[in-house]
Amino acid sequence: MTILLFGASGQDGYYLSALLSEKGIKVIPISRSEGYVQTDIADYINTRELIRQHQPDYIFHLAANSTTRHDVLFENHATISTGTLNILEAVKTCSPHSKVFISGSGLQFRNEGHPIKESDPFDAKDAYSVSRIHSVYAARYYRSLGVRTYVGYFFNHDSPRRTQRHISRMIADKVVDISRGKDTLIEIGDMSVKKEWGFAGDIVAAIWTLVQQNEVFEAVIGTGQAYSIQEYVEACFAAIKKDWRQYVQAKTGFRAEYSQLVSDPATIFSLGWRPATDFSGLVKMMLTA
Numbered sequence: 001m002t003i004l005l006f007g008a009s010g011q012d013g014y015y016l017s018a019l020l021s022e023k024g025i026k027v028i029p030i031s032r033s034e035g036y037v038q039t040d041i042a043d044y045i046n047t048r049e050l051i052r053q054h055q056p057d058y059i060f061h062l063a064a065n066s067t068t069r070h071d072v073l074f075e076n077h078a079t080i081s082t083g084t085l086n087i088l089e090a091v092k093t094c095s096p097h098s099k100v101f102i103s104g105s106g107l108q109f110r111n112e113g114h115p116i117k118e119s120d121p122f123d124a125k126d127a128y129s130v131s132r133i134h135s136v137y138a139a140r141y142y143r144s145l146g147v148r149t150y151v152g153y154f155f156n157h158d159s160p161r162r163t164q165r166h167i168s169r170m171i172a173d174k175v176v177d178i179s180r181g182k183d184t185l186i187e188i189g190d191m192s193v194k195k196e197w198g199f200a201g202d203i204v205a206a207i208w209t210l211v212q213q214n215e216v217f218e219a220v221i222g223t224g225q226a227y228s229i230q231e232y233v234e235a236c237f238a239a240i241k242k243d244w245r246q247y248v249q250a251k252t253g254f255r256a257e258y259s260q261l262v263s264d265p266a267t268i269f270s271l272g273w274r275p276a277t278d279f280s281g282l283v284k285m286m287l288t289a
Contacts, residue, residue, distance in 0.1 A: 002026045004056040006041050006083065007063030009033040011161045012103070012154075016060060016204040028054060031063070041083035048090035051098070058211060060101045061087055061135075066128075068107065068257065073127040077134075084135035088142040088149065096146065101211050102139045104153040106222065106261055108132040115264035118153055118218045126257075136218075143217060150211050155222035155263045157198035158282060160289030167229065168197070171236055172286035178247055179240040186247055189254030191230040195261045198223045199277035199285070209273040216271065222263030223275045235283045 003020055007013045008029030017027050029036045030050065039046045041063050051059065063079050065072050084102055091098045109116045110123035122133045139149040162169035167188070177184045206221045237244035277285070 001058075002028065002054055002056045004028050004030060004050060004054060004059045006030045006039075006059070006061050006087070007103075008036050010062060010064075011159055011200050012062045012204055013060075014161055015159065015201045016062070016207065019201070019204050019208060028056070041086060042078035044082075044086040044089070047083075047086040048094060051087070051090040052094040055095050056098050058099045058101065059087055059091065060103075060207070062103050064103065064131075066105075068126040068128040070127050073130075076128055076131045080131035081134045081138070084138050088138060088147055091147050092142060092145060098148075099211055100139075100142075100147060100149045101207060102135055102149060102151050104136055104151045104218075105129070105132050106153055106155040106220070106263060107257075108136070108153070111258050111261060113258075113260050115224065115262050116153075116155075116220060117264040118151075118220045118267060149217065150213075151218040152207050152210055152221040152268075153219070153263075154203065155198065155220070155261060156195045157200045157203045157222075158286065159200040160285060161200070162286075168232065168286060171233060172283075172289075174247075175236040175240060176287060178242065184247065185249060186233075187249055187251045188229060188233070189251045190256040191233065191248075191250075192228055193256045193259060194226040194228045196223050196225060196263065197227055197232060197279050197282050198275055199282050202275040202277050205276075206268050206273045209271050210268065213271060216267065219267040219271070220263045220265055221268055222265050224263050224265045224269075225279065226260055226262035227279055231279075232283065235280065236287060239283065239287055 009031040020027050108129040109120045124130045143149045158168040174184050174186045233244050
């Protein structure tokens with residue numbers, strides 16, 4: 001069995017590669033970064049040639065700059081939207097037996113504060129969502145042409161491989177610094193915001209569960225459990241036995257994108273997947289990485 005993995009250098013690519021390698025599956029890791037098979041997914045000719053050459057059993061499209069900032073509009077369009085089209089057209093013409101997984105996001109749905117399921121309506125409220133929504137409609141179109149295309153809608157999930165631009169990593173790193181005696185101040189926006197804190201290693205196991213299905217092609221992938229940023233902060237400081245209120249202050253002028261972003265994972269749960277790592281387990285992992 002052979003797998004092409006676009007976006008191999010990211011957090012999810014790392015854990016999915018590890019999961020598949022443990023199963024004895026050959027993974028061809030693709031990224032624009034050094035140390036991988038270097039290909040720009042926005043280049044159709046190169047993408048098609050990789051797919052034609054390897055005739056993979058599965059293709060995973062995890063490549064993206066995961067930010068809603070408008071200034072990365074064209075980068076995300078090229079990677080997410082055009083990249084999806086390039087993969088699907090190449091599969092249709094060169095490798096029709098391949099199964100394709102396209103990553104989606106909970107951010108592309110209308111969010112009214114309730115748990116979100118895959119059948120809920122989309123909402124193109126930012127540049128990132130526009131690209132994600134376009135890629136899903138492309139997946140549905142090619143599915144009608146016979147390409148077995150799956151979509152997993154991700155909610156927040158973390159791991160020690162997160163970078164400092166993610167609040168989970170930033171908080172954890174500064175808490176570790178404080179535990180070592182540094183006089184560090186942590187600035188945070190709206191600490192009442194609630195979201196999921198799943199473990200990336202569990203989430204990629206859900207991806208693998210989804211692509212084994214013959215009838216279910218789209219599913220929300222999440223824990224269904226929401227915790228506030230304040231609860232995460234409290235858990236981190238409780239681990240080092242310090243009062244978080246002495247080290248945390250509100251960031252002025254901050255406006256949150258949402259008050260809560262949480263999934264309704266009933267579909268993926270019905271397929272037999274459950275997260276193995278709970279909130280406290282993730283906190284410990286982030287602090288001891």
